[in-house]
Amino acid sequence: MRKIVNAVLLVLILLVGISGAIPGDTIILIKNATIVPVKGAPTQNGDLLIENGKIAKIGTNIQAPAGAEVIDASGKYVYPGMVAVMTAVGVTGYPGAGNDTDEVGISTPHMDPYDAINPEDECIEVTRLGGVTTVQTVSGTRSVINGKSVVLHMEGGLAEEMVAKRYVAQIINMAAKEQNKYPSTQPGIVSFLRAQFDQAKEYAEKRTEKDKAAKADSKDENDKESFAKRNLEMEALVPVVTGKVPVIFITNDEVTIRNALEITKEYKLKGIIRASTGILKYTDRIAKENIPVIWAGTSGIPRRWEPHDLNYHTAAVLAEKGILFAFDPGGYGPGNRNVRNIFTPASLSVAHGLSEKDALEALTITPARILGIQEEVGSLEVGKTANVVIWTGSPLQGRSRVETVIVKGKLIPMTSFQTRLYEKFKKIVHERMKKK
Amino acid sequence: MERRFTALLCALAVMAACAWAQDLALKGGTILTITNGTIENGTIIIQNGKITAVGKDVQIPNGIKVIDVTGKYVMPGIIDSHSHIALTDINEATDPVTPQIWMWEALEPGSDSILKTLAGGVTTVKTMHGSANIIGGVNVTIKLKYDRSVEELIIQGVRQQLKMALGENPKRLYGSKGRSPSTRMGNAYVARKAFVEAREYKAKWDKYEKDKQAGKKDLSPPKKDLQMETLKMVLEKKLSIDCHTYRAEEIAWIIDFCKEFDIDLLQLSHCIDGYKVADIMAEAGVFYGGWVDSWGFKEEAYDGCPYGLQILYDSGAKIVINSDSPVIGRYLFLEASKVLKYTDIPENEALKMITLNPAESLELGDRIGSLEKGKDGDIAVFDKHPLDSTTKCLMTIIEGEIFFDFSKESITVKGGSR
Numbered sequence: 001m002r003k004i005v006n007a008v009l010l011v012l013i014l015l016v017g018i019s020g021a022i023p024g025d026t027i028i029l030i031k032n033a034t035i036v037p038v039k040g041a042p043t044q045n046g047d048l049l050i051e052n053g054k055i056a057k058i059g060t061n062i063q064a065p066a067g068a069e070v071i072d073a074s075g076k077y078v079y080p081g082m083v084a085v086m087t088a089v090g091v092t093g094y095p096g097a098g099n100d101t102d103e104v105g106i107s108t109p110h111m112d113p114y115d116a117i118n119p120e121d122e123c124i125e126v127t128r129l130g131g132v133t134t135v136q137t138v139s140g141t142r143s144v145i146n147g148k149s150v151v152l153h154m155e156g157g158l159a160e161e162m163v164a165k166r167y168v169a170q171i172i173n174m175a176a177k178e179q180n181k182y183p184s185t186q187p188g189i190v191s192f193l194r195a196q197f198d199q200a201k202e203y204a205e206k207r208t209e210k211d212k213a214a215k216a217d218s219k220d221e222n223d224k225e226s227f228a229k230r231n232l233e234m235e236a237l238v239p240v241v242t243g244k245v246p247v248i249f250i251t252n253d254e255v256t257i258r259n260a261l262e263i264t265k266e267y268k269l270k271g272i273i274r275a276s277t278g279i280l281k282y283t284d285r286i287a288k289e290n291i292p293v294i295w296a297g298t299s300g301i302p303r304r305w306e307p308h309d310l311n312y313h314t315a316a317v318l319a320e321k322g323i324l325f326a327f328d329p330g331g332y333g334p335g336n337r338n339v340r341n342i343f344t345p346a347s348l349s350v351a352h353g354l355s356e357k358d359a360l361e362a363l364t365i366t367p368a369r370i371l372g373i374q375e376e377v378g379s380l381e382v383g384k385t386a387n388v389v390i391w392t393g394s395p396l397q398g399r400s401r402v403e404t405v406i407v408k409g410k411l412i413p414m415t416s417f418q419t420r421l422y423e424k425f426k427k428i429v430h431e432r433m434k435k436k
Numbered sequence: 437m438e439r440r441f442t443a444l445l446c447a448l449a450v451m452a453a454c455a456w457a458q459d460l461a462l463k464g465g466t467i468l469t470i471t472n473g474t475i476e477n478g479t480i481i482i483q484n485g486k487i488t489a490v491g492k493d494v495q496i497p498n499g500i501k502v503i504d505v506t507g508k509y510v511m512p513g514i515i516d517s518h519s520h521i522a523l524t525d526i527n528e529a530t531d532p533v534t535p536q537i538w539m540w541e542a543l544e545p546g547s548d549s550i551l552k553t554l555a556g557g558v559t560t561v562k563t564m565h566g567s568a569n570i571i572g573g574v575n576v577t578i579k580l581k582y583d584r585s586v587e588e589l590i591i592q593g594v595r596q597q598l599k600m601a602l603g604e605n606p607k608r609l610y611g612s613k614g615r616s617p618s619t620r621m622g623n624a625y626v627a628r629k630a631f632v633e634a635r636e637y638k639a640k641w642d643k644y645e646k647d648k649q650a651g652k653k654d655l656s657p658p659k660k661d662l663q664m665e666t667l668k669m670v671l672e673k674k675l676s677i678d679c680h681t682y683r684a685e686e687i688a689w690i691i692d693f694c695k696e697f698d699i700d701l702l703q704l705s706h707c708i709d710g711y712k713v714a715d716i717m718a719e720a721g722v723f724y725g726g727w728v729d730s731w732g733f734k735e736e737a738y739d740g741c742p743y744g745l746q747i748l749y750d751s752g753a754k755i756v757i758n759s760d761s762p763v764i765g766r767y768l769f770l771e772a773s774k775v776l777k778y779t780d781i782p783e784n785e786a787l788k789m790i791t792l793n794p795a796e797s798l799e800l801g802d803r804i805g806s807l808e809k810g811k812d813g814d815i816a817v818f819d820k821h822p823l824d825s826t827t828k829c830l831m832t833i834i835e836g837e838i839f840f841d842f843s844k845e846s847i848t849v850k851g852g853s854r
Contacts, residue, residue, distance in 0.1 A: 092732075123732070299763050304548040307847040308555035308766075312828075337732040347825040348767060353848065356826075398773030398825040418731070422743035425712045429747050433715045 081133025130340020513559025711744025
């Protein structure tokens with residue numbers, strides 16, 4: 001009897017091993033599609049092979065390996081999954097269950113959204129069904145120094161399974177003035193930042209000295225901590241002031257942009273400007289200083305004296321100047337869960353002069369580059385993580401549908417709480433109508 | 437109030453006669469008529485502000501201004517039946533019942549928001565009171581005739597709509613002040629109390645008018661109440677209702693409520709859960725007025741579901757896509773294109789959601805919303821098909837007059853600030 005039980009157990013273990021419990025072990029072959037790799041020219045009637053979670057081959061007439069799931073995508077288009085910056089995907093929570101963005105405090109550089117990621121956030125399914133497979137989730141935007149941000153792939157049962165990269169950027173809001181307390185003005189914010197950065201630099205130096213001393217003198221490695229009192233806030237800023245982690249500066253006018261550029265230069269930071277207006281005045285300087293831009297102002301309404309299409313046309317100017325730019329989903333936090341609409345500013349910009357190629361890059365490889373994950377995602381290239389989406393047309397078209405989503409080489413079920421609501425109420429409404 | 441409004445309408449009638457409108461022919465475009473299919477290489481004639489001919493072989497009258505729109509797309513001017521543009525004030529958020537408020541008294545014809553919205557091909561908007569109050573103010577439907585007189589902007593000879601609002605907004609606003617309503621029960625009570633009083637008010641006035649007609653002596657009129665005057669107009673069907681609501685049970689409730697008081701409910705704004713009660717909406721003949729894919733931006737909006745438009749459509753409920761935003765109001769055509777992403781609703785029906793359907797929800801279906809002989813010459817010209825998300829509006833025409841011209845207004849033409 002025991003032998004039989006053991007044999008059954010062994011078979012079960014083997015079955016689990018084979019059946020796909022290990023992420024990315026499925027083989028998928030997409031056949032006969034127009035493959036738009038973003039980097040490089042499209043392939044007509046192309047095939048794309050996915051193995052072990054990676055893109056293994058792109059070409060024509062690729063033979064299906066044994067056990068491969070073959071998807072006939074004739075007449076369809078294959079694009080890399082879109083990459084969205086500045087989102088709150090994974091931390092917005094359910095209604096009434098509380099929201100985990102924006103910790104209280106004027107300076108909270110140590111806040112890490114990774115600590116609040118909820119892989120069951122319904123926004124994840126909705127977002128990936130819209131063709132967005134990777135997001136940067138940030139801790140908040142309302143404080144001056146807000147905290148860290150992480151990059152997540154839109155698949156995984158645990159935060160650690162979803163995460164692609166930790167602490168990709170610190171988020172600083174140049175416009176987050178305090179009410180009736182310091183800093184309540186723009187010069188106040190600049191000065192406040194200087195003080196924080198000076199302190200972080202000093203901390204970094206002291207910490208290094210004391211660590212060295214601790215290592216030299218202490219007999220017990222555990223004593224090390226007692227020499228340099230840790231300051232978690234400053235520890236979060238050290239990689240920023242040493243140029244290891246970029247800063248995304250949220251700006252809201254030309255003054256905040258100028259000060260963000262100044263601070264970047266003064267402290268030799270890896271600055272990134274998130275702008276919603278006023279960027280055109282600084283394009284030459286930004287191009288010269290190689291500062292990436294997150295352009296959040298496309299749909300913003302120009303001021304009374306400005307032409308109606310000023311903001312629609314801005315991305316075309318950024319592209320013309322050779323500035324690295326990505327689109328912002330437009331609005332952060334629980335107020336905007338529609339990260340799937342990241343294509344909207346791109347489409348509006350194409351209508352007003354941006355090339356479709358530049359628009360697609362600004363939704364895929366450029367945000368990947370800004371987040372430092374360009375080797376992993378953002379284009380269809382052999383060896384990259386298989387975040388692949390099959391569309392009925394260009395992602396820039398509102399009418400285009402997402403037919404298949406593959407994240408980290410895994411076929412994603414094409415369902416979300418919204419498709420489930422649809423099925424449920426289609427039935428309920430239909431039955432009620434039948435009764436009448 | 438009613439008399440004042442009638443006086444305004446009379447003034448409007450006079451204004452209409454001394455036409456600003458011009459005669460115009462648009463030649464060579466692809467005409468999306470909405471009601472009679474697509475005409476390739478067609479011509480459309482506008483005379484005295486009205487469309488006098490649409491077709492392939494149309495004779496252009498001598499001396500008429502001709503615009504060549506070959507290769508371009510010509511559609512009816514877009515209509516947004518939920519907007520807050522061109523208003524100096526939006527919410528009289530001081531009491532849950534404020535029907536004495538008339539939004540045309542906050543109307544600013546020189547508002548820059550009109551210019552910016554014209555650039556999105558929009559010609560008509562219903563610009564509305566906010567959602568702070570259970571019973572807000574009377575909305576006003578206007579043509580976007582930038583910087584003309586109020587009388588020219590307001591569309592004459594049509595019922596205006598009283599704004600009502602249920603759900604979280606009034607609850608939160610008054611609840612946070614320690615006042616009622618702070619619950620949906622309170623919301624329902626406030627609405628019912630107002631209309632019960634309005635019925636009594638109307639009965640008193642009706643009796644007075646009847647007695648007066650009968651020649652009774654020593655009559656003294658009932659005390660006039662400006663709030664009740666507006667609600668009396670609603671009971672007399674001189675005004676209709678647009679109600680802001682999100683949740684399914686509220687939608688069903690307001691439909692029942694309006695039946696109970698025999699008042700006309702034309703549009704449900706936001707209507708996030710509309711798809712859950714699509715059959716009830718269809719039966720009541722009330723328009724879904726909302727977005728395509730908004731969801732989750734607050735608790736009562738959590739169940740927003742773009743696929744739900746299919747259920748509404750299949751049930752026979754009429755769908756209107758609204759902006760409720762000066763930003764989205766500039767690209768309603770792009771919003772409409774997403775209907776094709778999430779549903780199998782045909783293209784022309786998606787276009788109707790920003791043209792003929794809102795026209796009908798405003799009771800203007802016989803005057804605007806499609807390109808037909810006899811309708812107002814309100815037109816938007818696009819460089820590509822309006823459901824191509826990379827299209828842009830080139831020209832916006834109201835009653836034969838060009839109010840927006842991309843070739844003169846664009847940064848790419850002027851190269852900077854104007």
